[in-house]
Amino acid sequence: MTALDDKPVRSAQASPAPAGRKRRGTPWLLTGGLVLGLLALVPVAAGLGAYPVPTGDVLSSVLHRIGLGGAALDRVPDSVLWNVRFPRIVLALLVGASLGCAGALMQGVFGNPLAEPGVIGVSSGAAVGAVAAIAFGFGFLGTWTVPAFAFVAGLGTVLLVYAMARSGGRTEVVTLILTGIAVNAFAGALIGLFLFFADSAAVSQITFWQLGSLSQATWPKVLAVLPCAVLGLALAPLYSRRLDLLALGERPARHLGVDVERLRIVLVLVIALLTAAAVSVAGIIGFVGLVVPHLLRMLAGPGHRFLVPGSALLGALVLLGADLAARTVAAPAELPLGVLTALVGSPFFFWLLRRTRRRQGGWA
Amino acid sequence: MRTLRTRPVPPPPARPGDVLAETEALRVRLGAREVLAGVDVTVRAGEVLALVGPNGAGKSTLLGALAADLPAARGVVRIFGRPATGWTAPELALRRAVLPQSATLSFPFPVEEVVRMGRAPHTASPDEDDGVVAEAMAATEVTAFAARPFSALSGGERARVALARVLAQRAPLLLLDEPTAALDLKHQELVLRLCRDRARAGDAVVVVLHDLGLAAAYAHRVALLCAGRVAADGPSGEVFSEALLSRVYDQPVEVLPHPRTGAPLVIPRRDL
Numbered sequence: 052m053t054a055l056d057d058k059p060v061r062s063a064q065a066s067p068a069p070a071g072r073k074r075r076g077t078p079w080l081l082t083g084g085l086v087l088g089l090l091a092l093v094p095v096a097a098g099l100g101a102y103p104v105p106t107g108d109v110l111s112s113v114l115h116r117i118g119l120g121g122a123a124l125d126r127v128p129d130s131v132l133w134n135v136r137f138p139r140i141v142l143a144l145l146v147g148a149s150l151g152c153a154g155a156l157m158q159g160v161f162g163n164p165l166a167e168p169g170v171i172g173v174s175s176g177a178a179v180g181a182v183a184a185i186a187f188g189f190g191f192l193g194t195w196t197v198p199a200f201a202f203v204a205g206l207g208t209v210l211l212v213y214a215m216a217r218s219g220g221r222t223e224v225v226t227l228i229l230t231g232i233a234v235n236a237f238a239g240a241l242i243g244l245f246l247f248f249a250d251s252a253a254v255s256q257i258t259f260w261q262l263g264s265l266s267q268a269t270w271p272k273v274l275a276v277l278p279c280a281v282l283g284l285a286l287a288p289l290y291s292r293r294l295d296l297l298a299l300g301e302r303p304a305r306h307l308g309v310d311v312e313r314l315r316i317v318l319v320l321v322i323a324l325l326t327a328a329a330v331s332v333a334g335i336i337g338f339v340g341l342v343v344p345h346l347l348r349m350l351a352g353p354g355h356r357f358l359v360p361g362s363a364l365l366g367a368l369v370l371l372g373a374d375l376a377a378r379t380v381a382a383p384a385e386l387p388l389g390v391l392t393a394l395v396g397s398p399f400f401f402w403l404l405r406r407t408r409r410r411q412g413g414w415a
Numbered sequence: 416m417r418t419l420r421t422r423p424v425p426p427p428p429a430r431p432g433d434v435l436a437e438t439e440a441l442r443v444r445l446g447a448r449e450v451l452a453g454v455d456v457t458v459r460a461g462e463v464l465a466l467v468g469p470n471g472a473g474k475s476t477l478l479g480a481l482a483a484d485l486p487a488a489r490g491v492v493r494i495f496g497r498p499a500t501g502w503t504a505p506e507l508a509l510r511r512a513v514l515p516q517s518a519t520l521s522f523p524f525p526v527e528e529v530v531r532m533g534r535a536p537h538t539a540s541p542d543e544d545d546g547v548v549a550e551a552m553a554a555t556e557v558t559a560f561a562a563r564p565f566s567a568l569s570g571g572e573r574a575r576v577a578l579a580r581v582l583a584q585r586a587p588l589l590l591l592d593e594p595t596a597a598l599d600l601k602h603q604e605l606v607l608r609l610c611r612d613r614a615r616a617g618d619a620v621v622v623v624l625h626d627l628g629l630a631a632a633y634a635h636r637v638a639l640l641c642a643g644r645v646a647a648d649g650p651s652g653e654v655f656s657e658a659l660l661s662r663v664y665d666q667p668v669e670v671l672p673h674p675r676t677g678a679p680l681v682i683p684r685r686d687l
Contacts, residue, residue, distance in 0.1 A: 162521035296532055298521040302484055307584070308423075308508030308536040353522035 078357035081350060085364040089144075092368065096143075096375045097136045101383055104128050104136075139268035143374040144367040145280045146265070146329045147339060151366020152287050153325035154340025155347075155359050159294035160318045161213075161222045164345065168326045169337035171216075171227060172234030176208025177201040177323075177330040179241045182257055186249035194275040202279065202327035208234060209319050209326075263334040263389020265374050272332050279328035283321050284363055290318060291355035298353070336389045338396020339366055345403060422538070423505040426495055426587060428617065431461030435588045435619040436481050436511070440490035443473075443480050450476040452643035453490070460587065463610050463620045465630035465651075468640035469664050474623045475516060475592050477640065481621060482513045482590050494588070508536035512586035516593050518577035523564035526557060526576050533583030551583040554609055556602070570597040578606060582613075589613055591622040595629065607633040627681040631655060639663060655679040 094113075098106045104124075112132055114121030124132065150168065157166040157173075168174045180200035183189075192199050216222050216230040242261070246254055260267075293314050296304040305311050329336065344362045351357050370388075373395070377386040429435060436458040443451040450473045458464055458481065466474040479485040480492050483499035492499040495510055502510070512533070520529065530552055534544045552558045555575040560568065565576060574597040581589065591610070595603040607629055610620045614635070624630045630637050631651040639647045639654050641663045647654040660668045660681060667684035 164522070292535065295524070295528075296535055298524065299529075299532060300515070300519055300521075303513070303515060305484070305504055306482065306508060306511075306513045307532060308505035310504050348522070352528075353524055354528065 077351045078354075078361065081347070081361060082357070082364065085361065085368060088368050089364065089371070092371055092375075093140060093144075096140055096371055097132060099375060099379055100131075100136065102128070102131045104132055134270075135268075138270045138273050139265050139374070140371065141273050142265050142268045142276070142332055143371045145273070145276060146333045146336065147367040147370025148284055148363040149280045149325040149329040149366070150336060150339040150370070151343040151362035151364075152284055152359060153322050153329070154366075155344040155355070155362035156287055156290075156294070156318055156322050156325075157340070158344055159297060159355055159359075160315060160322070161216075161227065162298060162300070163222050163224060163227060164348075165224055165227060165341075166222075167338075167341035168322070168329075169335065170341060171212050171231035172238060173205055173208045173212065173322070173326050174330050174335045174337070175235050175238035175242070176211075177205030177327050178261070178335055179238045179245075180204025180327075181260075181331050182242050182245045185257055185260070186245040186253050188253065194271050198275050198279055198327055198331040201331035202323055205327045205330065206320065206323035208238070209323050213315075213319060259387075260334040261389075262387035263336040263392070264377075264385075264387050265333055266378070266385055268332070276328040276332050279324045279331075283324035283328065286317070286321050287325075287359050287363070288356075290314060290321075291359050294318075294355040294359070295353075334389055336370070337393050338400065339369055339392055342396050342399050343369060345399075423503065423509055423536075425509045429460035429587050429619070431459075431617060433460045434458065434493075434496075435460050436492070436494045436621075438477070438480060438487075438490065438492050441477075441480060441487055441492060442489035443476055443485050444488045445476065445485075449488070450643055451480065454640075454643070454645055456481075456638055456645060456648065458588065458619045458621055460617055460619045461614055462635045463607075463614045463622065463633060465634035465637045466621065466623045466640060467625070467627060467630050467637055468646070472640040472663075473643045474640055478513075478590050478592050478621060478623055481588075482511060483507055484513075505536060508584070508586070510586055511588035511590060512581040512584035514578055514581045514589075514591040514594055516596070518573045520565045523566045525562050525564055526568070527552070527561040529565050529576055530557075530561075530579045530583050533580040533585075536584065536586075547583050547585060551579040554582060555579040556605065571599060571602060574598060575602065575606075578609075582609070587618050589618055589620045589622075591620070593623050593625065595624065595626065603629060627655065627660070631679045631681070632676075651679055655681055 094106050094109045097109045098104045108124055108128065109132065111121035112124045112129065115123050123129065154167050157168065158164055178201070180203055181197050184197045184200040189196050189200070212230050212234060216227045246257060249257065293309050296307050296309050297311070297314070301311050343366045344358060347358055347361045347365060351361065373391050374388055377388045377391050380386060434457055438454050438456050441451055441454045442449060454477060456477065466477060468474055476485060480487060483492065483494060483502065494502060494507070527548065530548050531544065533551070534547060552561060555578050557572065557575050557579050560572065565573065568576065574594065578594055581591070594606050598606060610622055611633055614620050634651060636649060637651045637654045638645050639659070646663050647659060655670050657668060657670045660670065669682050669684050671680045671682065673680050
């Protein structure tokens, strides 16, 4: 099968004697670093923007709200902070964590380092459901309508890709990528069709949403995706150990006591939940699910016990940073978030391809 | 999650001669082809059973059926006295370990972690696991590259790491599919000595082999398969006759007793 890195950690090779011992500390260090990074970036991101709020005021307002002293802000900065910035930040964290985690899970389930919701078309599949809900103005499930449609369409797409790209218990890279191309093309056509039938208000909403953005963030939107994202993120780490075993292949995993069929079904559901959560509020944001697990695998090895929760943390951090950049770099204008992640993510993908080619002659 | 379910119970220790796995009139189909056409074999504790035969005779399929990987079209496979379909995956994992023909890994786990995966069915303490893993790595001579990623190993090294993982599983029934295929002379001997050691310790070992000399030297019993049936089953001295082997392999062979040990040596008849 395809193994991405020949030498993921050089230090482990230099010291053969205490096998793996040295590396066992790395995940903890990284987890600590990621949590600290998030704690530092959240107040900064809350303060920066078209209406700057000093970081000290942000912290004091938070303390005031949770009843630990601090002081209330004036009406305008208070409204900016609590009605505009914080929902947006929470949404960025949820979407980023969902995408990172979904990427790690998907690569584990497919046993393939190129599997990613965007690359193999699951994001566009979920987008078809979301666009349909917007274009036809469905609302029978309230604020949950768009996430629900995205979930059902995303789930259908994961199952389709899984069935089409797998044969004999493994997924070939070429088949997976080609399936992704086909699914993306078909989903693009369906979205185009819905745009054709939608009225002009829905069209502008869809177009903007398609580029990927968090600018429409509100608390109701946060609540709409919260169940999907939290459920998915809570379930995912429970399957880490079994995902490790799945790296041996389906039969060897079964020989070690893993109920592979059930594992697959549960994880496909979780992936669909997470992707739907992300896509339904933020549109298609590519490359986070690909780049984040890859980076962590290079730093801390392929063990899923760290990789799955770690990818959620780093995904949250990356998306929070990207969204901060998207709304401040060209202020007062705002860059579409999806465009920004693709700008940064695609070169990384290039580098990954070249690196793999150099080391093992590419993905077979 | 796992703790919410009832824990699978490990099997009681087997006495030498206990039947750990058996097939009765087993027929297995792969697609339209009937690969096994009525096979009866018995796998006993304390015994190394070698499955030999020409390509396509059904050796790996029989191993797969004994591992409960492949369903029986007709007949029955019993593992520890119960039909193979009556066990759950975690229960089977405590009873049999399987070495696949080729070892693959989707992600570059270091060797030690790969071997440790063999401990997954058990609920032993980390210290006990450490001991079992270290022992398995020492037995297969892979300790020297314990920290290297699996994907950076040669074919023979990978095969030994995979065997170490299977040994670390500590299952009383070992099913090994061509464990010697990628190995050099020294390590072929090492692997079969390990099979004998496991058998002496009370395990049952089933091993698919192409090298009839290895089978003759190390197996207590040999099952010669031909076109989905057992052509002969017994000690290698009885099974390895010139007439039978020549017919089954469709290649004239000579069988000579080893000048020192007397074990049968099988050599293709060559008139050069």
